Amino acid sequence: MKTRITDLLKIKYPIFQGGMAWVADGDLAGAVSNAGGLGIIGGGNAPKEVVKANIDRVKEITDKPFGVNIMLLSPFADDIVDLVIEEGVKVVTTGAGNPGKYMERFHEAGIVVIPVVPSVALAKRMEKLGADAVVAEGMEAGGHIGKLTTMALVRQVAAAVNIPVIAAGGIADGYGVAAAFMLGAEAVQVGTRFAVAKESNAHQNFKNKILKAKDIDTVVSASIVGHPVRAIKNKLSTTYAKAEQDYMRGLKDEQEIEELGAGALRNAVVDGDVDFGSVMAGQISGLIDKEETCEAILKDLYYGAADIIQMQASRWSDVEK
Template sequence: MKSVLCEMLGIEYPIIQGAMAWVADADLASAVSNAGGLGMIGTGHDPVEIVNEKIADMKTKTDKPFGVNIMLLNSHVEEVVKAVCASGVKVVTTGAGSPGKYMDQFKAAGISVIPVVASVALARRMEKDGADAVIIEGMESGGHIGKSTTITLLPQVVDAVDVPVIAAGGIGDGRGMAAAFMLGAAGVQVGTRFVVARESNAHQNFKDAILKAKDIDTVVTGLITGHPVRVLRNRLTREYLKAEKEETSKEKPDFDRLEKIGTGALRKAVVEGDKNYGSMMAGQIAGMITKEETCKEIIEDYMTTSKKMILAQAKLWTE
């Protein structure tokens, strides 16, 4: 199964691994790239020295295409962009803003730029700014989310832009992948399922929480702040939501109080394995994930199942 995305990125399968903070390191990303997908290194708020180390580590683990995610709110973003452009990396995804001001640098370095968007308007803007493709992320995703679902946002963005569109959010297996293709996607981005990959260095407590999750075990926090985040329920979310409700009732909400509650919580989940006060970012498909697999097994399952679904539907409609 080939797509324009595979040709653009030089990959075998149209599957991109989400650049999850504290999770998307060289071990995970290289395993995805070696299995035929596009592994992504997450950089978050990293200073340029750390970004260079991550890229160098990645190059020792794979000779396949891989990408780097740049968080545009990073205080070191100027230096990070320069370093990535000089590194030989050929794919960049971006979040938390527009990469427009850096587009000339990226293009001069031969980098394909793929911003993450949560609306039609933003997708159009990114295309105008020179994006090579866009990732639409529905509210089913883990971590920071928008307001639209994947199944409603995807076809609207496909109709609005001429660049390839990648679907993210709620793509838990090959059935979701096939559905994304039917709605016009050129590929999919997968996050939560790769968290529990055998090559993932996420703490086992975090993995186990995803493996044990049911369909209703995620909750959205931070709505009052304008930056909602989907996570698994625990003591942290109960305390946060209680505080959020209290602040909502005030004329001037104390956003610093809410920020203090969440500061450092993602690291607690991914690195320390704190099941109670760690921010265990996971998508709504967590309830579908029941076992740890290698990245190769995960990608093969997506591809095999999606092909079966597409062929079965084609046969159904021709009979």
């Protein structure tokens, strides 16, 4: 299962760990990279010194490639761009904005640039800007989401661009990885399963909420006001839904609703408030029921996919006979 992505990034497994804000720190990213995947530090809205500390931590754990996810709407985006160049980071993934103005600097520094996209149009635009690959993320993913499902999005993006495509959203085992490859992806990005890894520093309450979740336990908030977010339903999501109904009736303004989500992800991940914090997780949560090491997760994803692909190939061969 060597692909253009494994060759480009010099990684063993074509598997990225999602750059989840507050969750994807140096410990988690370092463990994933050390085990053969691509660990990614979630920059989120963190200032330069915080991201620097996480980069230093990864370098303590491994000498293998790792990435940093830069949220381009962050007030510290320019600082983080400077930082990844200074620190010799090999890969940058981007979200919530256009990386075009940084593209030349990234490439001059030898950085592979991989934007996260929710549509074919944006994938094509990123290719024209010089992106080395794109992450096509479907709405099954946790956190901020687009409108298309992974199955619909990945196939259409793979057919529309010539650069490698990484599939994301709703992937947590070998079956999901195999499906992504059949759709034309050359790697996958996995978030929720790594969020509950043994090396993840997310609060145990946060992990337990995911481990106990069923297939229908995630909801999408902020569809009316703001950017849609998928999380496991709790008192916060119920409050948010009521507030959006009040907004539609003219009983609340936009600022009041936005304030409900301020700091909510940190409250869940760091403080363990899974009632009024935002437990961002994907629809695949119902398939995840145990904590494992990053190495065990990577092997299960990779070899599980290989076994499934071989099994299906054998079935087709038997039919032809």
